Amino acid sequence: MPPSPCVLCKTNRAVILRPKDHSKLCKPCFLSVFETEIHHTITSNHLFQRGEKIAIGASGGKDSTVLASVLKTLNGRYDYGVELVLLSIDEGIKGYRDDSLETVKRNAKQYDMPLTILGYDELYGWTMDQVVEQVGKKGNCTYCGVFRRQALDRGAARLGVRHVVTGHNADDVAETVLMNLLRGDLPRLSRTTSIVTSTPSAISTDPNSHTNIKRSKPLKYAYEKEIVLYAHHKNLDYFSTECIYSPEAFRGSARALIKNLERVRPSAILDVVRSGEDMAKLVLSSDEGCEGACASTIPAAEEEVDGCGSVNGRSVGGEMASMEQRLAQNEVVAEQDLEVEMTINHGSGQRHDEHDSGTTLRKPGKKRGGKEKRGQAFLPKKTQKQVMGQCKKCGYLSSQEICKACVLLEGLNKSRPKNGIELGYEADTHRIANGVNDLQMQVD
Amino acid sequence: MPSKHIEPPGEEPCRRCKENTFIIVVRSEPLCRDCFIRYVHTKVIKRMESFRVRNADPNRQRKILLPVSFGVSSIPLLNIMDHHLKTQKSKTGRTGFALTILFVDTLGVEKSPANPNLLIQLEERFPDHHYAKVHLEDVFRTEMDDSLLELMPYAEVSKVLPLSEQLAVLINSLTSATARADVISMLKTRLIVQQAQFLGCEGILWGDSTTRLAEKSLTETAKGRGFSLPWQIADGESPYGITFNYPMKDVLKKELVSYVELVQPPLTSLVHREPTNTQISTGSKNTTIDDLMKHYFESVEANFPSIVSNVVRTIGKLEAPYSSSSDSHCKLCKMPVVGGQFGIHGWGGDQEDGLAAPVGNVGQGLCYGCSRSMPQVGR
Ligand SMILES: [Zn+2]
Ligand SMILES: [Zn+2]
Ligand SMILES: [Zn+2]
Ligand SMILES: [Zn+2]
Numbered sequence: 001m002p003p004s005p006c007v008l009c010k011t012n013r014a015v016i017l018r019p020k021d022h023s024k025l026c027k028p029c030f031l032s033v034f035e036t037e038i039h040h041t042i043t044s045n046h047l048f049q050r051g052e053k054i055a056i057g058a059s060g061g062k063d064s065t066v067l068a069s070v071l072k073t074l075n076g077r078y079d080y081g082v083e084l085v086l087l088s089i090d091e092g093i094k095g096y097r098d099d100s101l102e103t104v105k106r107n108a109k110q111y112d113m114p115l116t117i118l119g120y121d122e123l124y125g126w127t128m129d130q131v132v133e134q135v136g137k138k139g140n141c142t143y144c145g146v147f148r149r150q151a152l153d154r155g156a157a158r159l160g161v162r163h164v165v166t167g168h169n170a171d172d173v174a175e176t177v178l179m180n181l182l183r184g185d186l187p188r189l190s191r192t193t194s195i196v197t198s199t200p201s202a203i204s205t206d207p208n209s210h211t212n213i214k215r216s217k218p219l220k221y222a223y224e225k226e227i228v229l230y231a232h233h234k235n236l237d238y239f240s241t242e243c244i245y246s247p248e249a250f251r252g253s254a255r256a257l258i259k260n261l262e263r264v265r266p267s268a269i270l271d272v273v274r275s276g277e278d279m280a281k282l283v284l285s286s287d288e289g290c291e292g293a294c295a296s297t298i299p300a301a302e303e304e305v306d307g308c309g310s311v312n313g314r315s316v317g318g319e320m321a322s323m324e325q326r327l328a329q330n331e332v333v334a335e336q337d338l339e340v341e342m343t344i345n346h347g348s349g350q351r352h353d354e355h356d357s358g359t360t361l362r363k364p365g366k367k368r369g370g371k372e373k374r375g376q377a378f379l380p381k382k383t384q385k386q387v388m389g390q391c392k393k394c395g396y397l398s399s400q401e402i403c404k405a406c407v408l409l410e411g412l413n414k415s416r417p418k419n420g421i422e423l424g425y426e427a428d429t430h431r432i433a434n435g436v437n438d439l440q441m442q443v444d
Numbered sequence: 445m446p447s448k449h450i451e452p453p454g455e456e457p458c459r460r461c462k463e464n465t466f467i468i469v470v471r472s473e474p475l476c477r478d479c480f481i482r483y484v485h486t487k488v489i490k491r492m493e494s495f496r497v498r499n500a501d502p503n504r505q506r507k508i509l510l511p512v513s514f515g516v517s518s519i520p521l522l523n524i525m526d527h528h529l530k531t532q533k534s535k536t537g538r539t540g541f542a543l544t545i546l547f548v549d550t551l552g553v554e555k556s557p558a559n560p561n562l563l564i565q566l567e568e569r570f571p572d573h574h575y576a577k578v579h580l581e582d583v584f585r586t587e588m589d590d591s592l593l594e595l596m597p598y599a600e601v602s603k604v605l606p607l608s609e610q611l612a613v614l615i616n617s618l619t620s621a622t623a624r625a626d627v628i629s630m631l632k633t634r635l636i637v638q639q640a641q642f643l644g645c646e647g648i649l650w651g652d653s654t655t656r657l658a659e660k661s662l663t664e665t666a667k668g669r670g671f672s673l674p675w676q677i678a679d680g681e682s683p684y685g686i687t688f689n690y691p692m693k694d695v696l697k698k699e700l701v702s703y704v705e706l707v708q709p710p711l712t713s714l715v716h717r718e719p720t721n722t723q724i725s726t727g728s729k730n731t732t733i734d735d736l737m738k739h740y741f742e743s744v745e746a747n748f749p750s751i752v753s754n755v756v757r758t759i760g761k762l763e764a765p766y767s768s769s770s771d772s773h774c775k776l777c778k779m780p781v782v783g784g785q786f787g788i789h790g791w792g793g794d795q796e797d798g799l800a801a802p803v804g805n806v807g808q809g810l811c812y813g814c815s816r817s818m819p820q821v822g823r
Contacts, residue, residue: 178665186761268666279671327750
């Protein structure tokens with residue numbers, strides 16, 4: 001094949017087939033177009049404010065390393081006037097974070113950014129290794145997942161930083177859109193498509209301050225493949241490792257689908273993201289009390305990729321199978337109710353609409369507002385009738401009175417043999433007794 | 445494909461009639477042949493409430509269009525409707541509606557079009573209805589305006605070409621298999637709607653099964669038409685200005701596959717079997733997003749049928765935005781584009797693609813998804 005010129009500068013030889021649209025680019029044009037698009041994302045969404053201090057959630061992996069590098073470049077080039085710091089979380093699993101944290105330490109020097117590494121022990125009083133020692137290998141995924149979801153926000157609050165950026169990319173968002181369609185979870189679909197989310201958190205020196213931590217994802221429209229290409233061509237120092245946990249079954253299924261879609265039509269990832277954004281506007285009366293797309297009070301942490309660093313994983317496919325089972329049971333109930341309803345109707349002409357299960361049965365042929373509303377889709381427990389408030393213990397956004405992390409911590413602290421670090425929680429015995437079991441159900 | 449869940453007659457009796465031996469397990473219920481057929485009919489007829497005899501004006505016969513593709517859904521739908529109308533007639537002496545059957549011939553356009561001769565057999569088997577046949581190219585003849593022609597290269601020249609060549613020009617201007625499949629399916633829908641109106645039908649009965657609707661929902665999502673989902677699978681007034689009904693909405697595709705074989709007399713000879721490739725290759729230039737989703741939901745349906753139904757219920761919960769009749773519609777898919785967000789540019793994910801930025805009339809009145817299929821129109 002004859003060498004073709006770059007379609008942008010029309011001068012250099014094209015060496016890169018751009019994953020997003022298969023255009024042929026030279027290396028400088030690719031790097032520049034990649035950066036320009038992220039700049040466009042930042043400016044068109046007004047992500048940053050001059051003078052703002054921003055923590056980059058850094059894991060040493062490709063996404064957060066590219067994020068740090070690009071933000072450094074753009075902050076210099078376009079004079080955003082923001083202060084960038086790196087924030088890493090150490091779960092306290094011996095050996096697991098060693099290499100990646102070393103990478104982050106080198107990044108801090110390379111990009112001349114201050115780095116803070118916060119351990120689970122500092123944030124929660126427990127390392128994951130200690131948790132495993134306490135609860136055994138079986139249930140520790142629950143702890144790791146719950147703790148991880150809050151760690152960046154808690155860490156940022158400690159640093160007095162009110163804005164955390166994460167390396168979520170277009171593939172992650174597209175995957176989450178499809179996953180939430182498969183799980184029937186529209187509230188979460190609408191939350192995770194927004195580029196800015198925020199979480200109130202009150203882990204600060206002042207117990208009365210309810211710091212609002214803003215979260216955003218500047219790489220939301222960047223393809224994973226382009227992130228890898230960018231890192232490669234910029235010779236970035238990142239820690240590349242296969243994720244050691246297997247994704248939750250719905251996510252795994254959605255991920256495989258996204259990869260196939262990308263192969264058939266490269267724009268498909270971006271197209272799914274666009275669809276997700278448009279659909280978020282059609283999700284009405286979300287329980288956060290805003291119109292779906294509204295992002296101001298959205299619990300960012302809930303969108304975190306599930307799973308944890310623990311090797312003893314979950315059963316693959318288990319989530320889909322158990323949801324299938326629950327749905328099938330609902331269908332049986334609905335069918336029986338419908339039969340009963342039809343029988344009653346013949347007798348007295350009365351109809352009942354609402355069922356204890358929260359399922360609204362369709363009245364045959366009846367339409368409301370021109371558009372039919374039939375059997376309400378099943379929602380996973382977590383988002384059903386979710387009223388967002390703050391945890392009474394730590395101030396973190398929570399649908400329960402006490403957030404999941406605090407419930408778990410109470411249980412751990414209560415049974416801790418030696419007098420370890422206490423976070424000053426009072427015991428609340430009956431809650432703890434059921435706490436872990438409830439959580440298993442909520443998290444699964 | 446042979447349906448996997450037809451079991452050899454076992455010892456266990458049918459869960460419903462408790463008499464006959466079961467022949468098939470449906471949503472974990474072992475059923476005999478009769479109870480299974482009744483199960484499918486009930487699910488479909490339940491969604492036809494608005495077409496009851498008592499709602500029909502005795503002086504004016506209601507007409508509905510039933511487009512057949514000779515697939516595993518539309519043929520069972522016709523069979524069920526035929527049976528339903530006969531039952532109405534025997535019970536009340538009249539019917540709630542009359543059916544017009546329409547077949548759109550795609551010879552020369554689609555990979556493996558159904559044989560038009562099947563239509564003759566269909567008419568022999570179900571003689572009580574009115575039958576019509578059109579070719580996909582007729583879409584250019586019956587369009588009310590020039591919106592289709594405007595999408596073609598060299599519109600002025602194309603205008604005077606014979607219909608078949610117009611269609612070829614349009615299809616050949618598309619650069620991927622996905623785009624071709626996408627545009628062909630939209631042309632089909634437009635043609636069916638035109639014919640329904642032309643033939644005086646008040647609505648259209650689509651044969652889409654639960655599985656097909658879930659597949660369609662994710663296909664449209666993947667093509668960037670998430671905005672249109674509230675209109676894609678909902679019963680009622682459609683953006684095309686005619687009523688859409690999806691009576692097969694509660695029946696899974698695998699159940700219809702079994703139905704075709706188990707109903708007496710079987711419908712097998714009337715169903716057009718597309719050559720099934722069990723493995724689809726994403727590397728192939730001929731693979732489309734539609735193929736991919738079809739394959740995906742076939743596998744989900746096998747083990748997680750309720751998850752498939754739940755996808756359809758979930759999409760059904762999306763609220764159509766308030767749209768006034770003045771809202772502009774996409775020139776190709778006809779979906780209302782609220783706020784006039786045409787084309788692929790002008791949003792957060794805007795990219796500086798390697799090609800020149802569009803000038804002037806952005807997207808030429810095509811929605812985001814249609815602009816992906818016809819990028820040349822937007823430039
Ligand atoms: Zn160049
Ligand atoms: Zn708490
Ligand atoms: Zn039976
Ligand atoms: Zn369109």
